[in-house]
Amino acid sequence: MAFTFAAFCYMLALLLTAALIFFAIWHIIAFDELKTDYKNPIDQCNTLNPTIEKVKKIKRVKIAIKLVLPEYLIHFFFCVMFLCAAEWLTLFLNLPLLAYHVWRYTSRPVMSCPGLYDPTTIMNADILAYCQKEGWCKLAFYLLSFFYYLYGMIYVLVSS
């Protein structure tokens, strides 16, 4: 049993994936809030409050925007780590998501700042549903990979 670079990669990935899971949950919550806001029988004042509510809304979108880039970077980072550690299977499992991230970011709407979501189109039912689905899929992926990394870490530690 030795503490190899691969084991270190797995441990790091484990921690970072935990963070990613947290991001994914936040992502889901943000979009769910966007979607279901109107269901609440909220006080008239709040419903009809143009300024305050709007600022809140945009902030929520901004939070989602702010989470996107760190998520992509973290994922990219440990993909590179696995590449260095020559963990081919793990890398192979992560490649589709990496490719998806690249595609997603290149096909984002015209924007001057980094980000993915356009507040003017985010409320379209199609896009909202897509984003929600994306959130759930990612959550599932990160959860599975969390356990996979756990297994991988122990395996590497034990086998070496």
Added chain:
Amino acid sequence: MSTAGFNSQNGTGTGQTYTNGPSQNPVALQQPSGVGYSVNHQPAYNQMQAKVLAPPGPALYPSGPYQPVPPGPQVGSYPPAPAQPLLPRPQIGVLPSHTPPQSASPGPGPWPAQATPPAQATPPPPAVTSTGYYTGPPAWQYAAPRGPAPNHVNPAAAAPPLMSHSSTQPPGPGAPPTSIHGYTQLGDVAGNGPQAPNSYNHVDNRMAGAAPPGPPGRHLGHYPSLPPGYQNTSAPPPSSLHPALQAATQPYTQGPLPYQQQPGGPGPSPGPAPAQLSPSMAAMSLQSSTPEALRVVNLLQERNLLPPAPVPAPTPCLTQDLQKLNCSPEVFRCTLTSIPQTQSVLNKAKLPLGLLLHPFKDLSQLPVVTSSTIVRCRSCRTYINPFVSFLDQRRWKCNLCYRVNDVPEEFMYNPVSRSYGEPHKRPEVQNATIEFIAPSEYMLRPPQPAVYLFVLDVSHNAVETGYLSVFCQSLLDNINALPGDSRTKVGFITFDSTIHFYNLQEGLSQPQMLIVSDIEDIFLPTPDSLLVNLNECKELVQDLLKSLPNLFEKTMETQSALGSALQAAFKLLSPTGGRMSVFQTQLPNLGVGALQSREDPNQRASAKDVQHLSPATDFYKKLALDCSGQQVAVDLFLLSAQYCDLATLGCISRYSAGSVYYYPSYHHQHNPAQVERFQRDLKRYLTRKIGFEAVMRIRCTKGLSIHTFHGNFFVRSTDLLSLPNVNPDAGFAVQMSIEENLDDMQVVSFQAALLYTSSKGERRIRVHTMCLPVVSSLSDVFAGADVQAITGLLACMAVDRSVTSSLSDARDAMTNAAIDSLSSYRQSALTIQQPGLLAPACLRLFPLYILALLKQKAFRTGTSTRLDERVFAMYQLKYQPLAFAMLMIHPALYRLDDLSDEGALNIGEQTIPQPRVLQLSVEKLSREGAFLLDAGLVMYLWIGRNCHQNFLSQVLGVSSYAAVPEKLYLLPELDTAESQRTRAFVSWLRDQRPFFPSLHIIRDESQLKPHFLQNMIEDRTESALSYYEFLLHLQQQISK
């Protein structure tokens, strides 16, 4: 009385401002509840028609300003069907919809297909007619004291309702309802079912049994060399053909007037003689009880599908009681007037489900309610409306979420009849369109004043176009007509490479110009004196407007720092909110938001995909969102000959709920037509009604949900639109989806509530509610299809598609929409298969409209189209209310040289002739005639080479064809009957729309002739199919 100012056609009305209780007639104070309401007494929804229908007409919706209303006798001879009992309310939706058979009314001639849903074929009883919603003043209105008396009550001053009424206390909550309308009697009257046998199944069975199979595959799979109508393969003339059907089914070779609006016999040469009938038509004649909307039409056989008058909106199959209360189709329209029960039925129908709204339309009659409590559902916040049900006197059931709510005490008193205990007779429950004056809980801050900021381009290019003097003159003329009150503020900013502010503070002897040249980091030089109170500083403002055109006469500055100017204007307006009107004449090329030209003129006509339909930068979008947050709307006037990148600049208006005006090739000398258009549009723009800090929420019955919005706004929540400004010319479209099955519902409702601050600083809520039946069978869904609304919604969806995906994608999607729906109709709704391209009568214009969309400026390929004009056309399709969007999609063609007073409208003193609408084909033009093409924003009057001498001299005032000048933009005012008729007709067309269409009078060899001919949609062009070819293409795709 008090609403006069608001409801006047353009908001210029100088009606009194709203006064509060104390100054009222003392009678008002005797009104016992804290409820007042006011109605202005103009008799009808549509002014023009009101005058025609001076005696209350039948409870028929006038279906729009374009609907020519036949003169008097027409009303009386509406198909009588005395055998049909009046449909009682309990039949909501259970009614097999298209009940009274067509054969029950053999006398009158055929009506345009959708005009007579049988529910209306029953003549309404007189009592009903007098309450007909928009055709006459509602009955309760008569009960209301007229004049300035008790229309508006100060709630505080009024006595509590119970005290004053304790002696005449009506039955309490437990008492049986005495309602006329019987909301509580659902299901009581079950015996009224003579219509039942006419359900679809019966019809279909009979049809299947009786129809002789047509000649198999006659037109299937191959292209006939001639349109079948032209071939002389005549079928045996059916003797039993209903004259109505007969006239409607005359194929190509038949007389020119298949549709007749006048009752008393179709066409000049009716008779059953040589009509060529497709087998389907023969089948039709055997069973005449198919609902008109579902009559099978073989599009390849029938040529004259276009009704002679504008297509009316179909009427939903509701019971009369409900229909009478329903919202006007001009305000609220649904693509499917029968809502499918499940998403799977909707998917099968392949038709889009959506709403088209014109929520802030100028209405000539609008009930206004002042009340301290606005009754709303406690759970979903729906406003009480005519389609709720009263369980008993104290409880009502929401028609959107089905929650049972209490009726507040105050609502028990009816200010109209001044009686207690009749909540179902309150104006809120009698009107589908109503306005509330909102109490303070609907305000987050004190209502903002009317604030207008004008941002003017004064670069060399702008001065060259000469727009500045027109603008200043217009504003000077209308400065007193700007909507507002004593708090109204105005301000001006001009810009070229620097930003110029104008200090207009009271006490200055003349306006003071402040120049800020640091455009990178913009600041306001004197923040509090740039926006000034209009009333206090009117002289200074007028001085400024007089001197402004001369101030920049000699400028040599060519650059334009639009981005910085917008930022400055935003800073100036953000504390209050308001309206920013931006006038721009060139591509912004300095500072933030600078743009590069993206258009390659050589690619204009390419059939390949059009690039650059999406914005180049998100600067303008972000700024628009900031504006929206601060309740600032930006209206963009683009006057330019060169490319200005409207796709990018337009974002500033699109997301801040502004409007976009575009005047290509504007020049004060070279283009007088555009100058006149600009002047007229400006006048309307400056004086029209305006609502500030508005939000609009659209609610619908549980199970339906909103999918996507179209128009100019920012979507703040799934059903909430943020509209910093709302203007009466803005239309919206909404796509809907069915999330839960609507199994046990008979009707669904939609409610649009617009909360805004009026220019007088009052918070108001305008509520529109529409009720539609739910149907389960596919054929019922098709029967209720509204082809114009579908086209309008498809156009909006196609615009989105061409921006997000590509233009060719959008074009394919539109063609597929036609193919899918027609093939779905053929497969699922049609019981007998016949050759040909079959469509239900209500969708018979669908392929034509789709073809028109494909040839519309926004979507056409192969014809040279400037990118800005294309983008502008796209904006128009999304932003214009349906009636005007339809004109832009499918223009109207009239023959003008033989106008007569037959069937003319009488409005006031004037007689307006009503020529029939012709098909858009060169075939319909003749050298002997003069034809007017009305394409919404522009009109062409084409003079044939051999035009009648009479027309030339009497209308145009020229001696011969050769003497018609090359550029003629107006009809001379001659004192002849012909000239008066023509001018009356043209100005009548113009008066109906909020923008000013310029008129071009063109000869055969005029430069503009190609533009005129581009509108001939049914003809073949180099790059596009003719209508007949398009139909064959559709048929080929369907039979695959």
